[in-house]
Amino acid sequence: MRYSVANWKMNLPPEGIAAYCAALAAAAGDGPRLVVAPPFPYLHEIRGLAVAGQNCAEKASGAFTGEISAAMLRERGAQFVILGHSERRTLFGETDAQIARKLAIALENGLTPILCIGEDLNVRDSGRAEAFLADQLKAAAAGVTNGGDVVIAYEPIWAIGTGRNATGKLCAETTQAVRESVRRFWPERYENVPVLYGGSVTPDNVTELVAEGEIDGFLVGGASLDSGKFLAIHRALGKE
Ligand code: PEP
Numbered sequence: 427m428r429y430s431v432a433n434w435k436m437n438l439p440p441e442g443i444a445a446y447c448a449a450l451a452a453a454a455g456d457g458p459r460l461v462v463a464p465p466f467p468y469l470h471e472i473r474g475l476a477v478a479g480q481n482c483a484e485k486a487s488g489a490f491t492g493e494i495s496a497a498m499l500r501e502r503g504a505q506f507v508i509l510g511h512s513e514r515r516t517l518f519g520e521t522d523a524q525i526a527r528k529l530a531i532a533l534e535n536g537l538t539p540i541l542c543i544g545e546d547l548n549v550r551d552s553g554r555a556e557a558f559l560a561d562q563l564k565a566a567a568a569g570v571t572n573g574g575d576v577v578i579a580y581e582p583i584w585a586i587g588t589g590r591n592a593t594g595k596l597c598a599e600t601t602q603a604v605r606e607s608v609r610r611f612w613p614e615r616y617e618n619v620p621v622l623y624g625g626s627v628t629p630d631n632v633t634e635l636v637a638e639g640e641i642d643g644f645l646v647g648g649a650s651l652d653s654g655k656f657l658a659i660h661r662a663l664g665k666e
Pocket of ligand 1: 435
């Protein structure tokens with residue numbers, strides 16, 4: 427299965443949610459799955475498309491002011507949840523251990539986690555990116571006891587919201603390395619896990635990224651706020 431995931435972050439599409447969803451839903455045919463991750467209060471406004479939360483709590487319920495549980499996301503119609511996004515890790519200090527607990531609780535509640543992993547520029551430049559990504563995967567997998575689908579999004583931190591995207595070659599090589607780590611460190615059932623790419627993907631650079639034929643889709647931030655741009659990225663993936 428391949429995916430086009432729109433991460434609106436703390437933004438709304440200027441064209442309005444209803445118009446945005448209508449434009450995308452009209453294109454949601456036999457291609458990769460279209461998933462939209464709006465800010466929490468707008469989950470129920472997403473129509474005709476799969477819905478993702480942008481995060482969930484690591485606990486099931488209780489006195490955790492400002493948190494949203496995996497069960498609540500399910501109740502509001504989400505089938506997916508983005509976990510371990512680099513903005514959560516770097517701006518909000520989320521640790522590998524917390525992300526592992528979130529992954530486990532998301533799966534327990536029937537959500538498909540979209541687990542984000544990615545290295546910063548120091549790690550990339552020092553040649554340690556693949557080992558770093560393997561460690562992030564291992565740490566996340568350590569919390570999982572339930573079955574269920576998992577989607578992985580490789581998102582190099584140096585490419586998120588910076589306008590600097592990975593080359594098609596780097597993206598393909600790293601995706602292969604991530605798959606190999608999944609095979610080694612995760613249970614058998616995750617062997618066919620989809621690996622998406624995210625980091626300043628636009629209609630202008632998408633062709634180079636898909637050319638190597640390795641990635642299973644995209645997690646898109648900035649360009650996903652415009653239905654026309656997001657659809658252009660989605661269409662570059664071709665039919666399922
Ligand atoms: C993201 O938020 O996951 C992302 C990849 O953002 P952008 O496309 O804006 O780099």
